[in-house]
Amino acid sequence: MGDNSTSGEQQPRKPARIPGVVLPIAGLLVLLVGCLVAWLKRNTYIGWFAYAPLSNQPFSGTGMAFLSPGTQAGLAIAVVGLLLLAFWAGYRLGRRNGAESR
Secondary structure (H helix, E strand, C coil): CCCCCCCCCCCCCCCCCCCCCHHHHHHHHHHHHHHHHHHHCCCCCCCCCCCCCCCCCCCCCCCCCCCCHHHHHHHHHHHHHHHHHHHHHHHHHHHHHHHHCC
């Protein structure tokens, strides 16, 4: 007989199930927060000067994009949200296809 059970048999515990709505909502929230952070931190001011001594023309850096650390962090957070949504979609498709093959 066990200390905590009266009949000597312990009932197996069922693992706690997270409702199927929690993961996609969390993924969407993380994605939106990442996009918001990237949008709000988008301005970066960089002083740039270049001198090309042989061409007698100043260097113009058109077409170059610089991302601030805040924008980079926001984009990284958005990618984590997209990964959560991709995981959820793959899990749902796998469970649905696994149930049909039985």
